[in-house]
Amino acid sequence: MKIVAHFEIPYYQILNEAQELVADLPSFAKDPAHLIRLYRLMVLNRLFDAKAIALQRTGKLGTYPSTLGQEAAFVGMGDALSKNDVIVPYYRDVGILIQRGVKLSEILLYWGGDERGNAFANKENFPYSVPVGSQPLHAAGVATAFKIRKEKRAVLTVCGDGGTSEGDFYEAMNVAGVWKLPVVFAVCNNQWAISVPRSEQTAAQTLAQKAIAAGFSGEQVDGNDVIAVRDRVTLALEKAREKSEPTLIEIICYRQNDHTTADDAKRYEKAKVREQEWEKEPIARLRRYLESIKAWSEKEEKELQVTSEAEIEKSVAEYLATPLAPLENMFDYLYATLPESLEEQRELLKQWGNTHG
Amino acid sequence: MAEITLVEAVDLALAYEMQADPSVVILGEDIAKNGGVFRATQGLLDKFGPDRVRDTPLAESMIGGLAIGMAIEGLKPVAEFQFMGFLYPALDQIINHAARIRNRTRGHLSCPVVFRAPFGSGIHAPEHHSESTEALLAHIPGLRVVIPSSPVRAYGLLLASIRDPDPVIFLEPSRLYRFAKQEVEDNGKALPLDKCFTLREGKDITLVTWGAMIKETMAAAEVIVKEGIDVEIIDVATLKPLDMETILSSVEKTGRCVIIHEAPKTGGVGADISAQIAEKALLSLKAPVMRITGYDTIVPYARLEKYYIPSVPQIVDAIKKTMEFA
Incomplete structure (x- = not known):
């Protein structure tokens, strides 16, 4: 017998829970102004989150996924991105989106049940993706386009710990490894996929090691340490741009709220664990x-x-004052040009659309 | 002008468009060195190189999702699924993303992908290689479903599909891949999408069909025309969105209609065509609309598969019954 492969998964932390620096500060973090900017964004994210939940509880917003406790993960990632990079988000990424020009009112509009909340989307900023774990493939596709066009750009895609169980997640990493794609896979491991804990999601010791099977490096970073998140994601994006190599980053954090406002974590989560994580x-x-x-x-x-x-x-x-979109909008963006065969149905909607009371 | 087969016409159209438009990229399993298991991409790797002719790892959902990302980012990917039965893992990507990107982003992003797949039975292949489940895809808002039935239409409709700004499912009847040769001019001219093709004009009865069943329908027409019945034959070609105008004006003329498809009967596209005729042309009808289709069964393996496909006498019989209906 001989060992034919072995691997290690590093864990990165710079500012630990006792507010001690346990590693050298990266150069950006030596500038207090930069850290203050990140701090402000995290606070904005948290206060926005509380407001969104309050709006939902009073019937003014639809189902909303809280980001409480995960602000460093998203704000750190958002700050690491350069303008020319592409973000392919999932649906909990407020802290990234607000750094990509997405307005808070648009985020509310989206969760308020209005497609126009996704109208921020462009080639650098992909829209929300609800089907879990499906969007890493789009990121791999974008990275393939960069590779074909020989553009030195990187793609960042985000999913949760539950997403790593999806076949698409593996398929995206697999092709990124084979084709050496400039993509960074970030997994926001908040320990819960609705009610299923991380331990029941996979028997693997870490989620980061899933990259090893795809032929590239994976690492963990303390998701409560915005300095470390920003640093590791920046380095991974640089590696993607410069060397066209993928990376998987498992961002360890904790979901300090229900999965969404439609969930009740008391059914399955021990309050004490959450308090300890806080x-x-x-x-x-x-x-x-x-x-x-x-x-x-x-x-x-x-x-x-x-x-x-x-x-x-x-x-x-601004959100509450946004009038309903024209009903016909449900036809208007289905195809570049509405097929003739749909004109009749569009007319029907105009005729009957206002008979719903 | 060379006479070529349907599968060669696919290859020819891909080569034309890749030459004309550098953003066209093809991807799929065994499509590069091997030229595709049916040779639909033969010679393209040599002409256009490995950046634009990409063998993928063996994962169909990946092919779907990758093509979506590439398309949103400005490429025009043509993705091949080796058989329609292996497109199913990608349905999530196709239905949940490709068909919705434009709508989801209020028109800010789009997804101009062509998903190609050979489909239908009659090639003596193992299980899963004989599917005709086009109705699954025709049901999905935001998609186009296009089915050529001759080399000329394969060439022209594939060019149109690649140039279309929205996702197109392009289903190639594998039974016709090498069935007949036709002169195809490699002139880069696309045929119209969203339009039926009237293959034969006639005044007595309308036969509506698509894909490989064109073969049996034409053969049945040959028999029936000799008996003095003047048939009109419509190749639907784009199943979604459906050009009912052509079908309705034909039925208004003939008053009789038989729909022929290989796919299972229940929930098939024929059911929708029939319902629309009933809704919009009932008073023109001189007889009930008949459907001659595959059975609501799993397509049998090779030894029995020919008994699954509607036969020429079966179609002839349906035409006669429809003609005789008082």
């Missing part, structure tokens, strides 16, 4: 660090809360 949450950690280096004060914190709330309120007002 000790590691990302915003307090960065805030204490910023305070420790005298880059942040109580006064600035108060101002941030006020300005963020105001921004959110403005977006809520």
